[in-house]
Amino acid sequence: MEKIKKGVRLEHISKIYTDPKTKNDFYAVKDTSITIDPGTFVTLLGPSGCGKTTTLRMIAGFESPDEGEIYLGDEPINSLTPNKRDTAMVFQSYALLPHYNIFDNVAYGLKLRKLPKEEIRDRVLKILDLVELTGMETRMTNQLSGGQQQRVALARALVIEPSVLLFDEPLSNLDAKLRVQMRTEIRRIQQEVGITAIYVTHDQSEAMAISDNIIIMDKGVVAQMGTPHQIYYNPVNEFVADFIGEANFLRGTMKGIEGNLAIMELNGQRFKVEYHEGMEEGRQYTAVLRPEASCLSDDKGVSCKVVLSCFMGSYQNYHVMVGDSLVRLEEYNPKNKKIYKVGDQCRLDFDPASVHVLPC
Amino acid sequence: MAKGQGAALDKKKLMADPVMVTTIVLLITFLSLFILYPLAILLVDSFIGDGGGLSFSVFSRIFKIPTFTTAITNTLKVGFMVGIIATAVGLLFAYVEVYVKMNRFAGGLFKVVSMLPVVSPPFVLSLSMIMLFGKAGIITRYLLKIYDNSVYGFWGIVVVQSLTFFPVCYMMFKGLLKNIDPSLEEAARDMGASRFKVFTSVTFPLLLPGIGNAFLVTFIESIADFANPMIIGGNYDTLATTIYLQITGAYDKAGAAAMAVVLLCITLAMFIVQKYVLEARSTATLTGKASRGRMLIEDKSVRIPLTTLCSLGALFVVMMYICVPIGALFPTWGFKFFPLTGKWFKLVFTRYNGFKAFKDSFMLSLIAAPITALLSMIISYLVVKRKFRSKAFIEAVSMLAMAVPGTVLGVGYIRGFSGGLFHTGLLQGLYGTGAILIIVFIIRSLPTGTRSGIAALRQIDKSIEESAYDMGADSFRVFTTVTLPLIKDSFLSGLVTAFVRSITAISAIILLVTPQYLLITVQINEFAEKGSFGLACAFASILILITYGAVLLMNLFIKYFGTSRKFKEAE
Numbered sequence: 056m057e058k059i060k061k062g063v064r065l066e067h068i069s070k071i072y073t074d075p076k077t078k079n080d081f082y083a084v085k086d087t088s089i090t091i092d093p094g095t096f097v098t099l100l101g102p103s104g105c106g107k108t109t110t111l112r113m114i115a116g117f118e119s120p121d122e123g124e125i126y127l128g129d130e131p132i133n134s135l136t137p138n139k140r141d142t143a144m145v146f147q148s149y150a151l152l153p154h155y156n157i158f159d160n161v162a163y164g165l166k167l168r169k170l171p172k173e174e175i176r177d178r179v180l181k182i183l184d185l186v187e188l189t190g191m192e193t194r195m196t197n198q199l200s201g202g203q204q205q206r207v208a209l210a211r212a213l214v215i216e217p218s219v220l221l222f223d224e225p226l227s228n229l230d231a232k233l234r235v236q237m238r239t240e241i242r243r244i245q246q247e248v249g250i251t252a253i254y255v256t257h258d259q260s261e262a263m264a265i266s267d268n269i270i271i272m273d274k275g276v277v278a279q280m281g282t283p284h285q286i287y288y289n290p291v292n293e294f295v296a297d298f299i300g301e302a303n304f305l306r307g308t309m310k311g312i313e314g315n316l317a318i319m320e321l322n323g324q325r326f327k328v329e330y331h332e333g334m335e336e337g338r339q340y341t342a343v344l345r346p347e348a349s350c351l352s353d354d355k356g357v358s359c360k361v362v363l364s365c366f367m368g369s370y371q372n373y374h375v376m377v378g379d380s381l382v383r384l385e386e387y388n389p390k391n392k393k394i395y396k397v398g399d400q401c402r403l404d405f406d407p408a409s410v411h412v413l414p415c
Numbered sequence: 416m417a418k419g420q421g422a423a424l425d426k427k428k429l430m431a432d433p434v435m436v437t438t439i440v441l442l443i444t445f446l447s448l449f450i451l452y453p454l455a456i457l458l459v460d461s462f463i464g465d466g467g468g469l470s471f472s473v474f475s476r477i478f479k480i481p482t483f484t485t486a487i488t489n490t491l492k493v494g495f496m497v498g499i500i501a502t503a504v505g506l507l508f509a510y511v512e513v514y515v516k517m518n519r520f521a522g523g524l525f526k527v528v529s530m531l532p533v534v535s536p537p538f539v540l541s542l543s544m545i546m547l548f549g550k551a552g553i554i555t556r557y558l559l560k561i562y563d564n565s566v567y568g569f570w571g572i573v574v575v576q577s578l579t580f581f582p583v584c585y586m587m588f589k590g591l592l593k594n595i596d597p598s599l600e601e602a603a604r605d606m607g608a609s610r611f612k613v614f615t616s617v618t619f620p621l622l623l624p625g626i627g628n629a630f631l632v633t634f635i636e637s638i639a640d641f642a643n644p645m646i647i648g649g650n651y652d653t654l655a656t657t658i659y660l661q662i663t664g665a666y667d668k669a670g671a672a673a674m675a676v677v678l679l680c681i682t683l684a685m686f687i688v689q690k691y692v693l694e695a696r697s698t699a700t701l702t703g704k705a706s707r708g709r710m711l712i713e714d715k716s717v718r719i720p721l722t723t724l725c726s727l728g729a730l731f732v733v734m735m736y737i738c739v740p741i742g743a744l745f746p747t748w749g750f751k752f753f754p755l756t757g758k759w760f761k762l763v764f765t766r767y768n769g770f771k772a773f774k775d776s777f778m779l780s781l782i783a784a785p786i787t788a789l790l791s792m793i794i795s796y797l798v799v800k801r802k803f804r805s806k807a808f809i810e811a812v813s814m815l816a817m818a819v820p821g822t823v824l825g826v827g828y829i830r831g832f833s834g835g836l837f838h839t840g841l842l843q844g845l846y847g848t849g850a851i852l853i854i855v856f857i858i859r860s861l862p863t864g865t866r867s868g869i870a871a872l873r874q875i876d877k878s879i880e881e882s883a884y885d886m887g888a889d890s891f892r893v894f895t896t897v898t899l900p901l902i903k904d905s906f907l908s909g910l911v912t913a914f915v916r917s918i919t920a921i922s923a924i925i926l927l928v929t930p931q932y933l934l935i936t937v938q939i940n941e942f943a944e945k946g947s948f949g950l951a952c953a954f955a956s957i958l959i960l961i962t963y964g965a966v967l968l969m970n971l972f973i974k975y976f977g978t979s980r981k982f983k984e985a986e
Contacts, residue, residue: 071418080418115885119424121417136428138887150882154900163896164886208882215886 060093061128061141061218062251063114068123070109083109085275086122091253091268096245098254098262101272102298107255108223110272114253115221116140127218143212144221147228149204151196157183157207158192164215182214185244202233209241213248220245222254226261234258238265259299263287271295289411296343296413303344303382306415309336316407322378324357327407339415346385349405351375351395356404361395377403429803434891438793443805445790446812449858453827454679454819456837460830461673473673483674486657490638491681493572493653498634500577502626504728505584511725512585513592516711521722524729531736532582533912534962536919536936538642539955540575542943543738545647546748546952567649575643578732580636584629591625592618597709610717624696631689635682639820641922642936646943654678655822655922662826662926672830675823686818739959743952759953767950772933773957779849779932780917783856787913790857791864792906796898798865799872800880801890817862821922828855828927847929855924856917863916864909871905872898904973911969915962 070084084106091097099107112118114125116137124131132140143164151160158179165175183189186206196204205225212220222241226234242265245252256262262269263283271278271286271294279291290296293304307319307326317330319342328342351361351373359382363374371389375382382403386392395401430436461473477483511517512525547554548566555564565571595618603613641655648656658678661671712718742748744755763769791813797803798810832851835843845851875898883897884890899906921936928934935958942951 070421116428117881117884119421119428121419121421133424134427134431136431136889137881137884138889139431142885144882144885146878146882148876148878150876150878152879152883152897163883163888167887167892211882211886 059128060249060251062093062095063089063091063219063253064126065089065110065114066124066126068110068113068120068125070106070113070118071121082275084113084120087272087275087277088123089270089277089280091251093251094249095267096242096252096254096265097268097270098256098266099270099272100256100259100262100298101278103257104274105272106275107257107272111144111221111223111253111255114219115142115144141218142221143215143217143219144223145205145208145212145225147224149196149208149225149228151204151207151211153196156193156195157188157199160196160207161211161214164211168215178214179210182210185213185247186210186240201229202237205229205237206240209244213244213250218251220250220252222252222256224256225254226256227258234261235264241265263299269299271298273298290343290413292413293341293343296411301346301383303346303380303384305342305344305377305380305382306339307342308339309334311336317412321357321380324378326357326405328410328412329407331412334412341413341415343411343413344382344405345409346383347387348409349382349384349403350386351384351401352404353393353401356402359401359403361397361399361401364395364397366394375401375403425802426804432890434889435801439797439803439805439809442790442794442797442809446809449854450812450816450819452836453824453831456831457672457675457679457823457827460669461676473669477670477673477677480670482652483657486652486654487677489569489651490653490655490678493569493576493644494634494637496573497576497580497637498630500573501581501633502584502629504577504581505586505629506588506622506626507721508581508585508725508728509588509592511721512589514709514712515718515721516713517718517722521726521729524726524733528729528732529582529586530966531732532579534915534966535736535959536642536939536955536962537579537640537921538646538940538943539739539959540579540735541571541643541646542939542948542951542955543735543742544571544575545943546738546742546948547735551748565649567647568651571647571649572644572651572653575647576637576640578735579640579643580633583636584633587629587632588622588625591622595621601710610712624693628689628693631685631693635685635689635818638678639682639822639922641820641822641925642940645940654681655820658822658826659926662829668826668830671826675826678820679818679823682818682820682823683815690814736959739952740956742948743956745949748948748952759949760957763950763953763957767938768933769954769957772935772938772954773961775849775932776918776935776958777961779852779934780856780914783853783860783917784910784914786853787857787860787864787917788906788910791861791868791909791913792899792902793894794861794865795868795872795902796894799869800877800898813861813865816858817866821859821920821924822926824855824858825923825926828923847931849932851927852924852932852934855927856913856920859920859923860913860916864913867905867909867912868902871902875901903976907969907973911965914965918962919958 066088068084068087069082071080072083073080087106087110099110101107109118113120116132116135120133124133126132127141152163155163161179161182162175165178170178179192180189183192186209188203188206188210191199191203196207199207208225225241226237229237238261254262254265266283268281269283269286270280273294279286279295281289286295286299290299290302293302296302296304305319305321305326307321309317310320310325311318312330313327315330316327317334319326319328319340326342328340334340351359357377359375359377361373361375362381363372365372366389367385370385370387371392371394373384373386373395375384384403462469462471508525508528512522517525544566546552548564549555550562550564552564552566555561599621600613600617603617604610608616638654641659644651644653644656645659652660654674655678658671658674661667661674743759744757746754746756746758794809794813798806828851832842832846835841879901880893880897883893888896919936921940924934925937925940928937935954939951939954939958942948942954
């Protein structure tokens with residue numbers, strides 16, 4: 056694919072919808088600016104109704120932005136219809152044409168481009184080989200399994216060699232195991248082809264597994280943009296922290312500085328977190344504690360009470376109360392560790408470096 | 416917040432698609448010219464009418480005509496009665512079919528009954544009613560020895576219309592009843608309700624909006640019906656026949672226009688209630704798909720009386736229809752039955768220009784049918800799959816055509832086109848040609864086709880067309896390579912329905928046809944009026960044969976080339 060890779064740029068994009076019941080206008084997407092570099096895999100992640108699909112559909116051209124401009128490479132594409140845009144979308148429901156067989160489905164876009172028959176044949180067969188569907192050309196779409204249909208949809212989008220591939224929750228109709236397998240596939244193929252990909256999902260583990268960059272959206276605006284690492288370890292607010300992985304929030308007041316650590320107080324108990332530039336004594340902060348980053352002990356840390364203790368195989372799942380905050384934690388490989396029971400008084404211990412601090 | 420840019424971009428994208436824009440413009444022109452304009456001109460004419468200048472003079476004049484005011488009460492009385500009877504009978508049939516275990520024979524009969532009104536001309540039952548129960552009726556005169564039975568008038572119309580329209584109610588209720596989740600009723604049974612109590616406390620309340628819906632649909636059909644009151648009404652005039660006589664008998668076109676406005680107002684009011692209040696509610700209460708099959712009633716004390724009753728009813732209807740071809744074989748109806756003869760059929764073709772009548776009807780319908788089918792698919796595609804500003808207009812106007820009685824449309828065309836557009840002479844050449852007949856055929860079948868097209872398209876995931884669009888196809892290609900192949904079945908049945916409806920149409924056509932064209936339905940009407948039942952029956956039998964052949968052909972086509980078969984096989 057000797058094509059110049061193109062990125063996508065959204066500049067101050069807004070989309071307004073009207074609530075069908077109340078007739079009130081609201082922003083489905085509000086003043087969103089995003090830059091997606093050529094050749095990267097970017098995921099739009101967020102709960103349902105956050106505007107991620109609307110954003111994707113605006114890039115594809117199915118919806119028109121009410122404010123702002125969308126660029127493909129350096130070309131503004133606002134007024135182009137979907138069929139004139141150099142993008143290809145993989146739909147949630149696959150959207151295969153049920154009256155065509157697999158070959159014709161994949162060849163559809165090429166036939167529209169009036170390519171010579173031999174070239175169409177070569178390209179279709181090559182792409183079917185890439186998605187590992189060789190030999191299935193003459194099957195009808197409903198003779199395929201969900202995962203295979205997904206591959207056809209992907210092949211159909213890839214074969215026209217678009218500048219950007221768009222994915223609209225493509226795996227949500229598959230069962231859990233297949234979902235994991237397919238997302239690895241998608242990532243492999245994207246890497247092999249080197250294409251720019253924008254992927255919409257509400258599944259955070261999916262986003263973590265395949266993306267170069269994740270864009271978290273909430274109520275129509277971008278909450279945070281960054282690599283999976285940045286987003287997991289340095290969430291900008293509680294929404295992001297809670298949405299990506301599981302998070303416990305301990306709200307405390309900063310009482311002082313000790314070396315490069317800050318001392319926090321919660322219900323009269325003290326604990327330490329990493330000190331960051333700009334933290335002030337006497338102010339309230341939220342410590343974000345990941346379930347896997349803490350453990351229970353008899354003598355170290357803040358005192359707590361066990362309210363749930365549950366063996367999950369690979370880990371022991373605890374819920375403990377620190378004052379009136381609930382903390383969920385997972386102790387891995389519990390075989391030779393002490394198991395606390397419901398009602399036990401113990402201590403919650405964690406490494407200050409693995410706690411992220413947010414201003415309240 | 417301003418949606419300006421998005422709307423402007425949507426418009427720009429639409430304009431970048433010339434085929435689509437042209438189609439929309441043509442459609443709007445067509446619908447305005449042939450549905451809205453004739454109705455508008457009726458309004459204008461009846462308010463300006465006699466003296467010139469805006470006044471109620473025409474209305475006050477027609478309301479002083481006693482036959483007109485009785486016609487209004489007559490029409491409403493008939494409509495009301497037919498609505499009740501047809502709904503009740505339809506419900507009974509549907510209930511028996513869905514809830515009661517039936518034998519093969521009864522099941523077959525039900526199927527035939529639901530099919531007959533589709534393939535037969537609208538007034539066949541009037542013919543057989545007169546032939547069976549009239550003064551010289553086989554049953555009344557020869558079996559019961561009643562010599563002065565009169566079928567003409569109120570009860571004649573009511574019986575015939577009820578028999579004609581109840582299969583429509585039956586099909587509607589069948590759909591609704593099948594959507595009731597059996598577990599609702601099982602839950603009621605489980606809590607101790609008797610079968611009768613289940614019906615009155617669960618099934619019936621769920622059906623109530625549907626019952627209102629069926630009643631109004633029949634009511635509208637009844638008051639719009641022209642052919643049956645014409646043949647069997649006798650002196651009992653309804654609005655449709657009065658308007659016809661006002662034009663053909665009294666040559667009072669302005670008066671007829673005002674009368675048509677009155678009739679239109681009644682049907683329109685009913686239609687609005689039916690469409691926007693009841694139809695939505697009747698399906699809203701029954702969204703649940705049946706989770707599993709229903710336990711059919713096998714109890715003999717319920718099963719035998721119900722199936723027997725319905726089978727007898729169905730047999731009666733079938734007999735009424737069979738009476739027509741048999742009637743065509745008797746030498747003289749009511750006097751001489753044997754030996755059976757083919758002379759009426761022969762006369763049809765030798766003396767009464769049968770060939771020309773069949774050729775004209777056939778050709779005109781054959782031209783109208785594909786246009787109607789294609790138009791209705793295009794309209795449904797636009798309505799269901801695309802968004803643009805004038806979409807609501809297109810949808811509303813094509814549905815409006817459903818509420819316009821044929822007679823009203825006919826008068827509108829006379830007023831609107833005989834003197835050219837707005838009486839200016841523009842497009843005057845259209846009037847009296849075959850083209851205007853074809854247009855009437857199209858307009859009359861368009862709503863049915865559009866409705867079934869919309870239903871079919873709603874079944875198709877929107878993203879299938881979006882994916883084609885995304886791959887680089889423009890609207891035209893999306894429609895021809897994706898939409899049309901996916902609704903091929905609906906298109907085919909729309910084609911045949913349009914053909915059958917056209918070839919059996921009479922109400923609007925009878926006002927517009929010129930001596931240059933001989934149409935079968937008009938011929939049948941004429942001979943029935945004259946009392947030449949042998950000839951009328953001969954014409955009608957051949958017509959039924961043609962329509963039945965068309966339906967058979969369609970089923971065969973769908974079976975071998977239809978989309979659904981291919982998918983089903985693969986599953």
